[in-house]
Amino acid sequence: MFASVAVALVVAGAVAAFVVAWRPAIAAIDPAAPPSFDDALVKRGRDLAAIGNCSTCHTTRGGRDFAGGLPVPTPFGTIYSSNITPDADTGIGRWPEDAFRRAMRSGVDRDGRHLYPTFPYDHFTHVSDEDDRALYAFLMTRQSVHAVARANQLPFPLDRRFVIAGWKLLFLRRDSYQPDPAKSAELNRGAYLVEGLAHCGACHTPRNALGAERTSASFAGGEADNWSAYAINAQSPAPVPWTAEALFAYLRHGWDPDHGTARGPMAEVVGNLSDVPDSDVRAIATYMAGVFGAPTEDRKRRAEDVLAQVKSPTPPASQTSSAGAAIYAAACATCHETGRPLPYGGVNLALSSALSGPDARNAANIVLSGVRPVEGERSPIMPAFASSMSDAQIAALLSYLRSRFSNQTAWTGVEKTVEDARRTQTVFLQTAVDAQNVPADASQRDKP
Amino acid sequence: MMTLKVNGRDHQVEAEADTPLLYVLRDDLALNAAKFGCGLGQCGACTVIVDGKAVLSCVTPLLLVEGKQVTTLEGLGSIETPAPIQRAFMEEQAAQCGYCIAGMMMRAQALLQRNAKPTDDEIRAELAPHLCRCGTHMRILRAVHRAAHLMQTADASTVQRSAQ
Numbered sequence: 001m002f003a004s005v006a007v008a009l010v011v012a013g014a015v016a017a018f019v020v021a022w023r024p025a026i027a028a029i030d031p032a033a034p035p036s037f038d039d040a041l042v043k044r045g046r047d048l049a050a051i052g053n054c055s056t057c058h059t060t061r062g063g064r065d066f067a068g069g070l071p072v073p074t075p076f077g078t079i080y081s082s083n084i085t086p087d088a089d090t091g092i093g094r095w096p097e098d099a100f101r102r103a104m105r106s107g108v109d110r111d112g113r114h115l116y117p118t119f120p121y122d123h124f125t126h127v128s129d130e131d132d133r134a135l136y137a138f139l140m141t142r143q144s145v146h147a148v149a150r151a152n153q154l155p156f157p158l159d160r161r162f163v164i165a166g167w168k169l170l171f172l173r174r175d176s177y178q179p180d181p182a183k184s185a186e187l188n189r190g191a192y193l194v195e196g197l198a199h200c201g202a203c204h205t206p207r208n209a210l211g212a213e214r215t216s217a218s219f220a221g222g223e224a225d226n227w228s229a230y231a232i233n234a235q236s237p238a239p240v241p242w243t244a245e246a247l248f249a250y251l252r253h254g255w256d257p258d259h260g261t262a263r264g265p266m267a268e269v270v271g272n273l274s275d276v277p278d279s280d281v282r283a284i285a286t287y288m289a290g291v292f293g294a295p296t297e298d299r300k301r302r303a304e305d306v307l308a309q310v311k312s313p314t315p316p317a318s319q320t321s322s323a324g325a326a327i328y329a330a331a332c333a334t335c336h337e338t339g340r341p342l343p344y345g346g347v348n349l350a351l352s353s354a355l356s357g358p359d360a361r362n363a364a365n366i367v368l369s370g371v372r373p374v375e376g377e378r379s380p381i382m383p384a385f386a387s388s389m390s391d392a393q394i395a396a397l398l399s400y401l402r403s404r405f406s407n408q409t410a411w412t413g414v415e416k417t418v419e420d421a422r423r424t425q426t427v428f429l430q431t432a433v434d435a436q437n438v439p440a441d442a443s444q445r446d447k448p
Numbered sequence: 449m450m451t452l453k454v455n456g457r458d459h460q461v462e463a464e465a466d467t468p469l470l471y472v473l474r475d476d477l478a479l480n481a482a483k484f485g486c487g488l489g490q491c492g493a494c495t496v497i498v499d500g501k502a503v504l505s506c507v508t509p510l511l512l513v514e515g516k517q518v519t520t521l522e523g524l525g526s527i528e529t530p531a532p533i534q535r536a537f538m539e540e541q542a543a544q545c546g547y548c549i550a551g552m553m554m555r556a557q558a559l560l561q562r563n564a565k566p567t568d569d570e571i572r573a574e575l576a577p578h579l580c581r582c583g584t585h586m587r588i589l590r591a592v593h594r595a596a597h598l599m600q601t602a603d604a605s606t607v608q609r610s611a612q
Contacts, residue, residue: 062569323511330466330509335488372576383489383577387501388508 021165023112026099031088035097037137045138048131050272051280052197056265057081057118067091067145072118073225073424076211077154079118087144100136101129106174107164114164116152117171117211126177126196171212186279190287193280200288203229203265219291221358226424227264228361230353234293237356239406240303241295247285252278253343254380258307260347261380263371264362302407310348313337324400327393331385343380349405356406360398360414364421367394391418450510454479455523461510469513470494470505473520481521481550485579492578495551496520500562502555504577521550524557533557536595537588544582552578556592565596 029035049055058066058081068083086093092100092110099110107121108114115121127135157163177196179188194200203224205213214220221231230237240246240258250256254270262270273281295303335346349355354363370384385394395415402411411417452459454477461476473479473496482505485493489507496505497519525531530538533553543549552575559566559574566574571592580588 326466326511327509330468330511331507334507381490383504383507385507388498388503388512393512 017162020169021114021162023106023108023114025112026096026102026110028094028110029096031086031093034086034093035140037141041134041137042141044131045134045136047276047280048135048197049138050275051193052124052135052199053269053272054084054135055272056268058084064143064145064147066139066142067147069147069150071150074118074211076158077152079116079152079154080150081118082149083145083147084139085142085145085147086140087146090146090148091144092139093144097133097136100139101132104132104135106172107168114161114168116164117167120199120202122172122213123196123199123202125172125174126192128176128192131197167210167212170210186283186286187290189280190283190285193284194287194291198284200232204232224265226361226421227365228357228359229265230357232288233291236292236353237358237408238353239306239351239356241299242289242292244282244285244289247288248282251281251285255343257342258351259353260351261343261371263366263380306350310350313348322396322400323393324396324398325404327389327397328400328404331388332397335382346382349401352405355398355401356408360395360402360411360417361421363398363401364394364414364418367397368418368421386422391415391422394418450514452477452510452513452518453516454518455520456517463510465511466509468506469496469503469508469510469518472510473505473518479520479522482554483547483550485547485551490577490579491548492551492555492575493548495554495578497554497558500558502558519554521553524553531557532598533560533591533595536598537591540587540591540594542584542587542591544584548578548580548582549588552580552588556588556595560592560596560599564600566592 055065057070057072058068060067060070063069064085066083066085068081070081072079072081083091085091088094095103095110102108103110103115103119104121104124104127106125107117107119152159177192179192183191201213201218201222203222204219205215206217206220206222208214213222219231219233220235222229232242236242238259242259246256246258250259250262251270251273254267254274255261332346332349336349338345339348340346352363354366357363366382367389368384368386371380371382373379373381389397392415395418398414398418399410402408449460449462450465452461452472454473459477461472463472463476470482470484473482474484482496483493484506485491487506489504492504494504494506495502497503498508498513499516503513521534525534533556537543537549537553542552555575555578556571559571563570568589571589575588575592
């Protein structure tokens with residue numbers, strides 16, 4: 001009796017697990033007769049792929065476009081991005097459109113295998129059929145590259161793909177974006193892009209122990225490739241509050257005079273956005289300005305003080321002779337305090353989110369690695385100091401900058417942060433043959 | 449007053465801790481190989497080697513090199529006995545105006561000390577922070593390869609002093 005109940009339970013459990021985890025394969029299309037697409041659809045797909053930042057993960061630095069292979073570090077192990085060129089054997093050349101749409105909506109490949117949520121399908125559920133069609137048309141008309149996917153480095157049982165089915169049960173909501181008729185078309189467009197294809201929350205929202213975004217803390221700040229992704233809601237550390245105008249300028253050109261220059265993974269995002277129509281960038285900026293919210297009176301006053309100080313700097317009250325102050329004076333102030341305008345001059349550090357942020361990671365990354373200019377284009381630049389400064393010296397410098405240029409309490413464990421930053425250089429920097437940066441003027445790009 | 453170790457010798461220099469290393473090398477020690485280009489760490493002309501690593505001396509204050517070994521181009525070799533890197537640049541005629549070349553050689557030297565046989569891509573990536581307005585880039589690439597070869601064959605006619 002007992003045994004038969006147990007057997008029944010096991011069988012029922014197995015059936016349930018099968019139902020949850022099993023997905024059918026979708027019949028392959030004939031790679032000898034690839035589908036043809038309308039030019040306008042392909043062009044729209046190109047803009048959408050830029051908004052989706054697809055190339056950042058699906059292309060290695062110096063590698064072939066969309067051929068995959070980029071190592072994405074996660075707390076669970078390293079996952080390699082896949083080849084999404086139309087190569088029949090190693091890419092998505094045999095995928096019909098419905099297989100592509102299923103991957104975007106529910107993270108399942110053509111064979112029926114679950115995909116790891118490093119591919120942010122938890123956002124892509126919001127992408128419309130129409131936009132998926134355009135993205136498909138764009139990707140299927142790219143250059144085919146034969147590149148076999150690299151094996152992920154994940155411990156058991158995370159290397160078993162049925163585990164992902166359980167993750168989806170817990171965290172994947174398959175709802176599509178519903179426009180709010182009470183809001184303007186621009187706001188709705190912005191919400192559709194930010195929450196969906198642009199997947200801003202994938203980096204800017206903190207994740208729980210199972211790697212899912214904590215929806216209760218939307219945009220409260222997360223992590224990307226060993227950089228902190230700042231809070232982009234009311235908790236934003238920016239000394240001068242973000243406005244729709246400032247966001248538009250920053251996303252459009254890669255810098256804003258009151259906030260500085262995009263670098264790290266955000267430089268990739270902004271570099272991609274440089275091809276996107278103004279109207280979509282403006283929609284994203286308008287929606288995000290609402291997410292940041294109107295600043296409090298306190299923050300406004302502080303911003304006015306900071307801007308006044310930047311305009312007519314007074315020397316620090318107590319001339320300290322700390323090592324940090326001396327390093328700043330000799331190595332940093334030549335660019336950061338000469339008032340040369342952005343993006344070629346260094347931002348006045350009183351405006352720096354990195355120094356007002358919750359930890360020293362971004363500031364450490366930038367001092368160690370600098371900002372390399374874009375090959376052959378006018379762009380921001382900063383030398384790297386990894387070779388000339390020890391961890392202790394960088395820590396002394398950062399602690400000094402924190403106390404001088406932010407109104408926040410001192411960071412703790414700064415030297416450890418610098419050590420970590422030096423040891424675990426970000427993937428983009430490790431794999432970078434091309435610079436990870438944005439052109440000073442994206443409109444210069446198409447000129448000879 | 450502080451002690452600076454340059455090209456294997458100790459020098460007493462009269463300078464503030466926040467003085468750029470480049471100024472002391474040129475103005476006090478008369479070591480003029482490292483050049484003042486932009487003064488902002490953006491062109492590479494001022495590159496020297498500090499404890500085996502290429503460093504931009506115009507944005508490196510003295511306090512960061514205290515107790516470390518500084519090597520300038522003068523420390524690698526001389527006209528009579530050029531180091532492999534210097535011989536290679538001369539043999540490839542890799543300089544046109546030459547302003548950037550001392551810095552290029554120093555970073556190439558630091559590269560060759562940790563990677564005896566770099567590829568074209570590795571050399572390009574390493575020398576990316578250096579500007580050359582004359583356009584001898586292809587010769588510079590060849591010169592670095594030639595220097596790698598010279599260092600490996602340990603030609604008896606060169607005094608190969610490795611930079612600290």
